[in-house]
Amino acid sequence: MTSKIVGEVTSANTQYAANFGDKAKLAMPPARHFAILTCMDARLDPAKYAGLAEGDAHVIRNAGGRATDDALRSLVISHKLLGTNEWFVIHHSDCGMELFCDEVMGSLLEDNLNTASFDGKNWSNPQHGGGCAAGHFIKWHTIKSQEESVLQDVLRIRQHPLTPRNVPVYGYIYDVKTGRLNEVAKATEAGRAA
Amino acid sequence: MTSKIVGEVTSANTQYAANFGDKAKLAMPPARHFAILTCMDARLDPAKYAGLAEGDAHVIRNAGGRATDDALRSLVISHKLLGTNEWFVIHHSDCGMELFCDEVMGSLLEDNLNTASFDGKNWSNPQHGGGCAAGHFIKWHTIKSQEESVLQDVLRIRQHPLTPRNVPVYGYIYDVKTGRLNEVAKATEAGRAA
Known part of the structure; x- marks a missing residue:
């Protein structure tokens, strides 16, 4: 018994695979050497809002885009084994994590x-x-203020003992009403290597 | 001092926002009521390989696409507060998590x-x-066999005390050489409500 959604996903995937082109040749390490940590929110498409093609960058997503232990696990693997050397923390307006x-x-x-x-x-x-x-x-890692949560998360990553000094960590808020990334200057400043 | 990557991301974002269209009207709950847990690997674009438009589905990503505590946190929020009622676990061939x-x-x-x-x-x-x-x-949640890891992760989600009985959990492996999603039938079977 196949659900409607499984049928739609499978059918969309068949189309995608039929036009796969040169993507079979992509290497495992991200070609543009950066990683994005952002929210799972359905309205966010990091590949579109940040201009990523397949092969370009690691994308880590969870509820809120928070710098949890698991996000840190992923970021450390991303740098140590796969060579990313700039990290973006991107939260967004109208986030469900603000509602509870x-x-x-x-x-x-x-x-x-x-x-x-x-x-x-x-x-x-x-x-x-x-x-x-x-x-x-x-x-649950809920959020009271996006500016504060971005700053907290950038600081948490910056201060983690496995984050190298030379990897900058930038802080942004994505606006779901305009599609724009707005820098949280204080967070980005805190996320630069001293 | 702005890095090359920050300049490129900002510039791509300006383009995206300039053509934002109707997306300002999207609601917070995923319109198609499902969630995908997949790997952060740069070669994977879940929106493309599964046919998602902005607003359609939650996307959770970490190193390996593993069912960690943090992925469970996100999935439970996804269902309990935002109404997703089908979940996909999607690992992939040639994963970095198999190399250490x-x-x-x-x-x-x-x-x-x-x-x-x-x-x-x-x-x-x-x-x-x-x-x-x-x-x-x-x-670090490394992987020895993708079939085994998908099965383990589906079972872990299925057996979590906060996963409702009526939410099916499907298991797939994305092939980075073809772009195809291949079902891990045993995992999907284990992930269906009893």
Whole structure:
């Protein structure tokens, strides 16, 4: 039994593969030697908003584009084994991570696992029961201010013991209303090698 | 002082924003209600290989496309708050994560933080000194076999206490030589709700 989405993805992929051209020759290390850490948000297409072709750059994405331990694992592999030497942290306006806090998420999940509703101010569960307390034991890395979160994340990466001094870390906010990348100057400054 | 790469990214972004069109109207929840977990590898463009337009789907990426705690954090947010209800795990052929193990990475980093060289069999550091022992305390989530890693990751997601029973998890390997997505049938089967 194939879902509608699986059928669509498979069909789009067949088209892509049919016009694959020279891409089979691309090397594993990113040709343009940089990496982007950004949010999983569906409205963001880093290849489009930053002008990447296949083979150009590493792209790391998670909820919020946060500098979690796992993002650091990926960045360190990216530099140490595959030669990237400039890193971008790119958060964005209207991010879902601004709409909740750890306590709210823990309580919603404890009650029920299905998708919750948001009325513009509060979250609520359409069903009750069948939840799980595990959500109270996870740090969700929510965001209060994008400027602060970009600065925090750039600093966290800059100060990580496995980040080399000569890799600059830039901070940006992508505007979902205009498509523009706006630099967080204070973060970029903090992310440059001393 | 602006780097060449920053100039190129900024310039590509200006072009993108100039043709932003209707994308300002996109809603935060993914319109096609699914999420993809895949590798950061530069050769992979999930929007292209899976046929995504801006606004369609969440994309989570890390080194290997592994089902780490952070990937689970993102997937749970994706479903619980933003309504995705089908998840794809997509690893790929010729992945860098197949070329090392935790012990090698720990030793390379302990010696020196700069980019290492690979001769097709072994890694070595071009410089010595200035390293950091912290790499020995990180699990790098390397891969021995893509089929096994996809199966493991699908199972890990399927069995996570915050994954709802009714969200199917599919397993695929992207072939970097052809652009094709090949299903790992055993993983997809394991990732369907019982």
